[in-house]
Amino acid sequence: LHPDDAADLVQAVDGERRESVLALLDERTGREVGALLSYAEDAAGGLMSPRYARVRPEMAVAEAVAYLRRQTREQSETVYYVFVLDESQRLLGVVSFRELFTSPPDRLVRDVMQTDVVTVVEDQDQEVVARVFREHGLLAVPVVDAERRLKGIVTVDDIVDVVQEEATEDIQKLGGMEALGTPYLRSGFGRMVRKRAGWLAALFLGEMLTATAMARYEGEIARAVVLALFVPLIISSGGNSGAQASTLVIRAMALGELRQRDWWRVVRRELATGVVLGVVLGTMGFLRIEAWQAMRPVYGEHHLALALTVAFSLVGVVAFGSLAGSLLPFLLRALRVDPASASGPFVATLVDVTGLVIYFSTAILLLSGSLL
Amino acid sequence: LHPDDAADLVQAVDGERRESVLALLDERTGREVGALLSYAEDAAGGLMSPRYARVRPEMAVAEAVAYLRRQTREQSETVYYVFVLDESQRLLGVVSFRELFTSPPDRLVRDVMQTDVVTVVEDQDQEVVARVFREHGLLAVPVVDAERRLKGIVTVDDIVDVVQEEATEDIQKLGGMEALGTPYLRSGFGRMVRKRAGWLAALFLGEMLTATAMARYEGEIARAVVLALFVPLIISSGGNSGAQASTLVIRAMALGELRQRDWWRVVRRELATGVVLGVVLGTMGFLRIEAWQAMRPVYGEHHLALALTVAFSLVGVVAFGSLAGSLLPFLLRALRVDPASASGPFVATLVDVTGLVIYFSTAILLLSGSLL
Numbered sequence: 001l002h003p004d005d006a007a008d009l010v011q012a013v014d015g016e017r018r019e020s021v022l023a024l025l026d027e028r029t030g031r032e033v034g035a036l037l038s039y040a041e042d043a044a045g046g047l048m049s050p051r052y053a054r055v056r057p058e059m060a061v062a063e064a065v066a067y068l069r070r071q072t073r074e075q076s077e078t079v080y081y082v083f084v085l086d087e088s089q090r091l092l093g094v095v096s097f098r099e100l101f102t103s104p105p106d107r108l109v110r111d112v113m114q115t116d117v118v119t120v121v122e123d124q125d126q127e128v129v130a131r132v133f134r135e136h137g138l139l140a141v142p143v144v145d146a147e148r149r150l151k152g153i154v155t156v157d158d159i160v161d162v163v164q165e166e167a168t169e170d171i172q173k174l175g176g177m178e179a180l181g182t183p184y185l186r187s188g189f190g191r192m193v194r195k196r197a198g199w200l201a202a203l204f205l206g207e208m209l210t211a212t213a214m215a216r217y218e219g220e221i222a223r224a225v226v227l228a229l230f231v232p233l234i235i236s237s238g239g240n241s242g243a244q245a246s247t248l249v250i251r252a253m254a255l256g257e258l259r260q261r262d263w264w265r266v267v268r269r270e271l272a273t274g275v276v277l278g279v280v281l282g283t284m285g286f287l288r289i290e291a292w293q294a295m296r297p298v299y300g301e302h303h304l305a306l307a308l309t310v311a312f313s314l315v316g317v318v319a320f321g322s323l324a325g326s327l328l329p330f331l332l333r334a335l336r337v338d339p340a341s342a343s344g345p346f347v348a349t350l351v352d353v354t355g356l357v358i359y360f361s362t363a364i365l366l367l368s369g370s371l372l
Numbered sequence: 373l374h375p376d377d378a379a380d381l382v383q384a385v386d387g388e389r390r391e392s393v394l395a396l397l398d399e400r401t402g403r404e405v406g407a408l409l410s411y412a413e414d415a416a417g418g419l420m421s422p423r424y425a426r427v428r429p430e431m432a433v434a435e436a437v438a439y440l441r442r443q444t445r446e447q448s449e450t451v452y453y454v455f456v457l458d459e460s461q462r463l464l465g466v467v468s469f470r471e472l473f474t475s476p477p478d479r480l481v482r483d484v485m486q487t488d489v490v491t492v493v494e495d496q497d498q499e500v501v502a503r504v505f506r507e508h509g510l511l512a513v514p515v516v517d518a519e520r521r522l523k524g525i526v527t528v529d530d531i532v533d534v535v536q537e538e539a540t541e542d543i544q545k546l547g548g549m550e551a552l553g554t555p556y557l558r559s560g561f562g563r564m565v566r567k568r569a570g571w572l573a574a575l576f577l578g579e580m581l582t583a584t585a586m587a588r589y590e591g592e593i594a595r596a597v598v599l600a601l602f603v604p605l606i607i608s609s610g611g612n613s614g615a616q617a618s619t620l621v622i623r624a625m626a627l628g629e630l631r632q633r634d635w636w637r638v639v640r641r642e643l644a645t646g647v648v649l650g651v652v653l654g655t656m657g658f659l660r661i662e663a664w665q666a667m668r669p670v671y672g673e674h675h676l677a678l679a680l681t682v683a684f685s686l687v688g689v690v691a692f693g694s695l696a697g698s699l700l701p702f703l704l705r706a707l708r709v710d711p712a713s714a715s716g717p718f719v720a721t722l723v724d725v726t727g728l729v730i731y732f733s734t735a736i737l738l739l740s741g742s743l744l
Contacts, residue, residue, distance in 0.1 A: 069473070069474060080452050080469075097469070101441070102441060130532070133529070133532060134532055134533065134536065137529050138529070139511070139528070139529060156511070156528050156529055156532060157505070157509050157510070157511060157528055159532055160502070160505060160506055160528060160531055160532055160535055161506065163532055163535045163536055163539070164506065164535055164539075164627070167535070167536075167539030167542075167543070168623055168627065170539075170543065171539070171542065171543055171546065171619060171622075171623045172619060172620065172623065174543065174546060174547070174619065174716075175546070175615050175616050175618070175619025175620065175716060176612055176615050176616055176619075176716070177616045177619075177620075180620070183624065183627070183629045184620055184621070184623075184624035184629055184630065184638075185624070185629060185630070185634070185637070185638075189641070189644070189645070192645060193645055193648050193649065196613075196616050196645070196649060197648075197649055197652055199616075200609070200612055200613060200616070200649055200652070200653065200690075201652060201653065201656065203608075203609075203612050204605070204609055204612075204653050204656055204657075205656075207604065207605050207608050207609065208605060208660055210604035210605055210608075211601045211602055211604075211605050211660075214600065214601040214602075214603075214604065215601055215670070218597055218598070218601065221593075221597050221600050222597045225590055225593050225594045225597070225600075226590070228586060228593050228597075228600040228603070229583045229586040229587055229590065230583055230586075231586075231600070231603060231604060232579065232582035232583075232586065232603060232604070232607055232724055232728070233576070233579050233580060233582055233583050235604055236575075236579050236582075236611075236717075236720065236721065236724060237572070237575075237576055237579065239608075239717070239720070240548055240572055240575050240576075240717045241568075241572060243547050243548050243715075243716060243717055244547050244548055244549045244568050244571075244572070246547070247543060247544060247546065247547025247548075247549075248544065248547065248549075248552070248556055249556070250543075251540055251543045251544065251556075252555065252556035252557070255536070255540065255555070257555045257556055257557060258556065258557070262557070265557070266556075266557075269561070272561070273561070273564060273565055273568070276565050276569075277565065277568060277569055277572055280569055280572070280573060281572065281573065281576050284573065284576055284577075285576075288580055288583075298587070318572075343615075344546075344547060344548070344615060344716045344717065345608075345611070345612045345615055345716065348608065348611075348720075349608065352604055352608060356604070
């Protein structure tokens, strides 16, 4: 068991049992694990292993190889990169095992090492660390402190888990709940209900505003019941376009493709997309009402005005959905809340209330004197 | 440029320009890239590099090391594992560079190699390959054909990209659209509209059924307009619980935590969760109506029957949402459709129609003779 995996294991057990688990480790590993536990689990320091191959810059290649041959049994994680440190553990350079192995034996390490080393700082978030790996295609990245002293290395196999875990967390948040943190079938029933009930209740509270909004238009509904028929169709379309927009923006943020300063560019783009999508759905809605009417005159003499009301409302609601869905993740990030909280259900709830107002306002505008 | 990266590049350009890109490569790389292009981009064969370090089992360790030292300049991807092959390229075993390096020089490779090698087959899907890496914590996995001949190796740094891409695809599908396939800001406007319009229009068509369902209850709404006020609240709650359930199930499937035979266990669990969540929301709905009524008598003399109608409907709708959301991914997978298509918006659309039927049926049952 390597120290970084042992530390993960210790972190997974409860406070009281930790001591007994730590007691099972040999002295050196125990010391190393203790040092790793001082880091947050999702920081670079919490991912790293303190066992790496190190040499001095003034060694000859042959000397370094002989030294590594002795070290290597216990340095198993990291044999493909060798780190060159000065006497105060500061990182001077890196040389791959292969380069060392194929260099002339009498050259100095300092002359074969690369000094342009990609590093991460010990308290950097694991998402940032994962991005560094992806951008540089590396097998291991050294973790340094503020004085550039080498504290450990993160290897790419741990990053696969990080990327997978972060995606799972984001996906569950996007589904309108808290991240479970454990595999589905191994999550207790009570725990799972709690992770879901909080958000579901919050969304329900938000959605209660739709009842309040609808109550404001009770008179209009009483006069033209036909208006009520299209309420689910219209508000769900806004929610759907909002879910698309927020999902795209949240994922692009997680991948580092969007920065906070891109918000205006994104918002303009989503508004334009929303208008186009709204025109598509509005046309479909218009045709649906006129087609039904042509077969059986269910919508009465004012069917054209009704069809136009539905069509214009759809343009407004879908465009507003895209706008709100793209803006909300930027807003949450500015407030230092995880943008993945701007889930489809959350955006839909916001858009539903506004959608009702847009729909009934359009109806009052277009149908006053006829249906209303 | 390694052959696997060169192949990715060639795959990214259009058919006609491929020839000219291929012509830029040296003869050996060109031949290797040609072989890689015959594999699907998302199969093990499409990810692998044909450049790996190989030795024969009957070599002495010293001989193998000397041989690798000559090979190693061009085998840069794979220097940490050395593959042991027989004369027909069949994979016999593996030995890490470190083991070879620290073994007595006169022992035979066959005596220091491990024969228990984790492999993947050339046409296996990249999701399966990623799972093998995660389960075994490996740096590279050999790719073999049906006769166990070594075709190439997949390295873990390519898997980080695979995991990230697969998660992005799933997230975008879960957001109710097609996967973009390109970074958000680099996706053309027309392309993005197309990827979104298809699903949005399909969802709109499905949601049109709500207008049909509502029309069936037009008489009830005309008699008790107050019923219309709670329509968005009730159907959105079903959609939200459905989105939670489908998201959890789809992600657990992608991680390999849920198999097809687990469906019954999951469905029972989700139904139980749905009932509990429904009772929570039903209670909140009941209290909301009674609290408003206590402040101002907006709901008339039959407020209690109305509150009970809303409460019971919520239990039914939320439980049905969880049930449908958990069942649908299993159904899609049985039909060989990507379960991630069972997005929140898709489940919500299904649940909306049923939700209306549940709500108005409950209303007719509880309110006949009073409000209706």
